[in-house]
Amino acid sequence: MVLIKFLKSKLSQFMTKTNRLVVLRHGESDFNIENKFCGWHDAPLSEFGIKEALTVAIPSLAQSQLEFDVVYSSVLSRSRETAELILCKLNCAYVPIKKDWRLCERHYGNLTGSKKRKVADLYGEEQVQAWRRGYDSVPPPIEESNRYYYTICSNPIFDEVPPGQFPLSESLHMCVDRVKPVWKEVKREVLKGTRVLMCVHGTVARALVQHIEGISNEATEKVNIPNCVPRVYEFDLNSGGLVGGGINLGDQDYIRRKTAQVAAIGD
Template identity: 65%
Template sequence: MFKFLRGKLSNFFVKSNRLVLVRHGESEFNLKNLFCGWHDTPLSEGGLQQSRTIAAAKLLEAKIGFDKVYCSALGRSRQSADVILAEMKSSYLPVVLDWRLNERHYGNLTGSNKRQVADAYGEQQVQAWRRGYDEIPPPIEPSNSYYYAILNNLAFRNIPVGQFPLSESMHMCVDRVKPIWEEIKKEVLQGKRVLIVAHGTVARALVQHIEDLSNEDIVKVNVPNCVPIVYEFDLRTGDLIGNSTYLGDAQYIENMKDKVAAIGD
């Protein structure tokens, strides 16, 4: 009788697991309104504060725990993750650094002020480089101040030959992220509670894969720094349950999305 009841009751419950996606805190280049991409800039003081008082605070408030963390090979991603985990008293968790979660490579725009580039090339062209799906910025050249620092970054030493980009479109970034996302999703569906701390364009690429958004829809998506995005998956079917949930004040989140979308000063 007990086995029969247990079997009947199980039909009323969907076994699920959550995944959390966080864009790292404000970086020094974000603060200065510079194209960053693969340059390894650290978080600003504001970014460290965001990691503590927005990302970690909201995750603690929601009582969400983790078993594993994924970051890019860029320091600002790991830096945010370290602060979040420290605040959550979870610094013991395994952290995987994977170059496929690196921010989109902005080519020769790297290090340039977005407003100054807009003044030189026009806002329409800059927004095409920033938000267009297939628009590729000019490839980075040896004359760029950050060229050699990027190419010689030891964190990138495991990138396979022929896969080191000199510039990327949003589409290229989406394709680069797909294999690592499939690996992460497999772990999530096995019951592992995963936190991904990534970058603006990579977060959007992951959102496209997770929510199965069209190319037209994803270009309208903006992800604010350090606001956790929570997804829930049905472990039996692998399907997404409901919509994403942004943890935080709704008005603040909308204001930050608008700020991300703008070219800035």
């Protein structure tokens, strides 16, 4: 008996203790369904976006028996609403949601509110894809003549943005830099054993993929994140390192189809 206890003790020293993190893009918004650049405009979830949360995200999380101690979201309603739906349907509405403006979608500047196809017809598909996917390409800054300028700049949800840090447009690179300090905070929580769900936006999810997986700028440009598909990462709590790569939960044919739709400019 003593020998068995000794062997078990020795074995436990070599067993890897891990914790999982889930990154999830919010459900479709009203602007997504109209194929418009959204960015910092506070568009709510569409009816289909609510359905995505209920039929795509929640079943995948429930089937994988994933539980959470805290959820991180942006201050934008489409991110918060998706997080609230998930927690409610998983019977854990008591789990706190930490809202952070630094997790807001990338600011698309004066493209905000414009249909992607219309912008492509005006500037060319190559330029639009550079604005959408290029690492350092910055869209034109939002102007006062843009119908969403004042609703964005005067929105009280952005009151915590420090003076001088309120963007008028952002590249993917700028979004990656903005997300980095939040990711460092989240990683510390994960490595302490906190079970974290990050319910964020498409470009923020891409930024997190770069920080988590350590991929190049060029590879990050090619990352496409479908709505409401949970991406699970596992971390070694002893070394702090990533165990394997990210795993997308759900029907793989559906995920491939939706990923291709995200990559395209659309109609």
